[in-house]
Amino acid sequence: MSLIQPFPEVDHQHAVFADGLMLDCGVQLAPLTVAYxxxxxxNAARSNAVLICHALTGDQYVAETQPLTGKGGWWANLVGPGLAVDTDxxxxxxxxxxxxxMGSTGPAEKRADGTPWGTDFPTITIRDMVRAQKLLVDSFGIGRLLAVIGGSMGGMQVLEWAATFPQSVFxxxxxxxxxxxxxxxxxxxxxxxxxxxxxxxYYAGRYWEQGRIPAQGLGVARMVAHITYLSEEALTRKFGRKLRGANAVTFLEDVFEVQSYLRYQGSSFVRRFDANSYLTITRxxxxxxxxxxxGSLAQAFAKTPTRFFVASFSSDWLFPTSxxxxxxxxxxxxAARVSFVEIKSDKGHDAFLLDEPEFHAALGGFVAGAAKALGV
Amino acid sequence: MPDTTIQYVAKNMRVDLRLIAEMITPGARVLDIGCGDGALLEYLALAKGADARGIEIDMAEATRAVAAGLAVIHGDADNDLAFYPDAAFDFVILSRTLQAVEKPREVLRQMLRIGQHAIVSFPNFGHWAVRWQLAWTGRMPMTNTWNRGWYETPNIHPCTIRDFFELCERDGFVVEEWLAADDDGLKSPWRRSAWLANLFGEQALFKLRRK
Incomplete structure (x- = not known):
């Protein structure tokens, strides 16, 4: 039987923080590696920095080819020269x-003794993720970020940035x-x-010892999650009840297009993503x-100097507009300065990654307005 | 070139919005309810250095305003004012919208809770042409201002200038300034008489504060 093998490891650009980080769970994690x-x-004033926060299965390759999969950057339609987040x-x-x-300290990374953290990796929170990013941002000598932008879990990090480091987020x-x-x-x-x-x-989380990966389980996890990223309209438009290589349902085998699509999503995902990492981040x-x-949501933003842009997508049922x-x-x-739009889209939660011109125009206008206010 | 921008904005701004802009003090915190694409907000920010924010019910307009870098949220007068803290703004503006909200009295109360001053403009149902049409034909009036059939008009709470004075009196709002204007927003000469303004004014503009 042919085993699904993970992509070969590559060396990701990274920074190491020897003192590490005190986690919310009380564990001091040191040294800490942040791949970026x-x-x-x-610029000379260090006032034009924009931090992008990625979602659950995203990575740092936001605007360039992912070195493992060879696929384009996950937000390459938004981040780049002349785009809404203009890298010029x-x-x-x-x-x-x-x-x-993808290179940051996590369950797949090796400890000092040469074994991966695996299930020994401590419990982390979104705030821990943000604190790790803060170390990186500080290392660039950036006192205040012009903007912090992210969708889905990336959006949670954005909220946490504004609540934890309000003076560092314009x-x-x-x-x-x-x-x-x-x-x-x-x-x-x-x-x-x-x-x-x-x-x-899965071998109780120690699958690397057996030279295996829990591809079936991780694949199913991805398939379930993928359904939640799409709307019913999007699934219907894309697949409907279309059959694959057959003219009629035969009751003998699985022939629906949507089935093979989900299987492909599952099987390609397991080559690039570590199962223990998936468990850690979903928690x-x-x-x-x-x-x-x-104490309360308003309290999280009390007296905030940060200006906000909130956007939702009309068919997103995972993180609905409400x-x-x-x-x-x-x-x-x-009393925060906030802009909010609900973008009309039938593409579900995934819409935030897709080509949505109204969303890009609104976000671009927001970032440009912030840059103007700071004289960047 | 900020000057050219201001001229451009002012030229394209509805005339009644210009009258409203005249009432705003420099550097004020302003909330414009029903801000459309944000023409007034942009003008107030540029010309008056105001901290200008907006609420717009139409998503396309709200998106345009946000894309222009303005602090505008998609929302409406009936449902979103309750979430602002007391006295968050110096001025809360509601232009040509009062007659279309679900609960005008509650909206006014909220405006004066979250703002020191409320600026309200509305079309005057007491205008002579409206009265004449209703009296003479026995049918709902159709004028330049009231130009939608009764079965499809969004204007579910029309009132006259005298009605509005009475509501302010009843709810304890002080009328600091008021004026009547024609449809082009030109100030009309009935400054001293609410009775005459109610007969000849097509639009009314009020500036209120709490007692």
Whole structure:
């Protein structure tokens, strides 16, 4: 049988912080590696830096070819020369999250004794991810970021940046996200984690010792998650009840287009993503609850100097508009300067990654307005 | 070239918005409810150095305003004002929208809770042409201002200038300034008489504060 093999390892650009980081769970994680990419040039005043925060399965290759998969940057339609986040004008930073598997310290990385962290990797939070990014930003000598931008889990990091380091964020753009992970969000994540745990190749998290990866479980986790990223309209438009290599349903085999699409999503994902990393990051998302951290959501933004741009997508049922509106109302209660639009799209949660001209125009206008206000 | 920008904006701004802009003090915190694409906000920010924010119910307009770098949220007067803290703004503006909201009285109350001053403009249902048409034909009036059939008009709460004075009196709002204007926004000469203004003014503009 042919085993699915992960992509060969590559050396990612990174910074090492010897003192590491005190995590929310009380563990001191040191040394700490943060893998990152930058685009554009930092100006002399160091006032043109924009931090992009990636989503659950994203990485630091926001605007260039991913070295493992060979696919284009995940936000290459938004970040680049002349685009909404213009790399001719801004210095764009994107870091692999703490707990990730593209070079930052995480379960797949090796410890001093040469073995991977695996399931020994401590529990992390979204705030821990943000603190790791702060170390990186500080290392560039950047006192205040012009903007922090991210969608989905990236949006959670944006909110956490504004709440934890308000003086370091001039403008914040949390996209297609929420102040907390809902019960439904957690439930879907739990299905994915259960699939990984029940894969015989998981070996209680020590699969590397057997030279295996829990491809089946991780693939199923990806398939479930992928369904939540799409809307029913998007699935219907893309696949409907179309058959693959058959003219009629025969009841003998799986022939629907949508089935093979999901399988492809699952099987390509497992080559680039580590299962323990997936478990660690999904848990961090589940723990996220900004109002619990601060007493109330408005309290999280009390007296904030940060200006906000909140955007949701009309067919996103994973992070519905009502969640974004609740964020906006809390920001209004804190008298924050906030812009908010719900972009009409039938593409579901995924829309934040896709070519949505209205979204790009609105976000671009917001970033340009912030740059103008700072004289960048 | 900020000067050319201001001229450009002012030239393209509805005349009643210019009258409103005259009432705003420099550097004020302003909320414009029903801000459209944000022409007034942009003007107030540029010409008066105002911290200008907006609420717009139409998504396309709100998106245009945000794309222009303005602090505009998609929302509406009936549902979103309650979330702002007391006295968050110096001026809260509602232009040509009061007659279309679900609860005008509550909207006014919220405006004067979150703002020191409220600036409200509305089309006057007491105008002689409206009265004449209703009295003479026995049908709902159709004028330049009231130009949609009763079955499809968004203007569900029309009022007259005298009605509005009475509501302010009843709810304890002080009328600091008021004026009546024709449809082109030109100030009309009935400055001293609410009775005459109510007969000849097509639009009314009020500046209110709490008692």
């Amino acid at each position: 990419r930058t685009y554009g040039r930092l 004008r801004f210095f764009v930073i994107c870091a692999n999250v703490l707990g990730g598997c 403008a914040a753009a949390p996209i297609a996200c929420a102040s907390h992970h809902s019960a439904q969000n957690i439930a879907f994540h739990e299905v994915g984690r259960a699939a990984i745990h029940s894969d015989p190749d 961090a998302m589940d723990y996220f609850d900004l109002s619990a951290e601060h 969640e974004s509106r609740a964020l906006v109302r809390a920001m209004n209660a804190a």
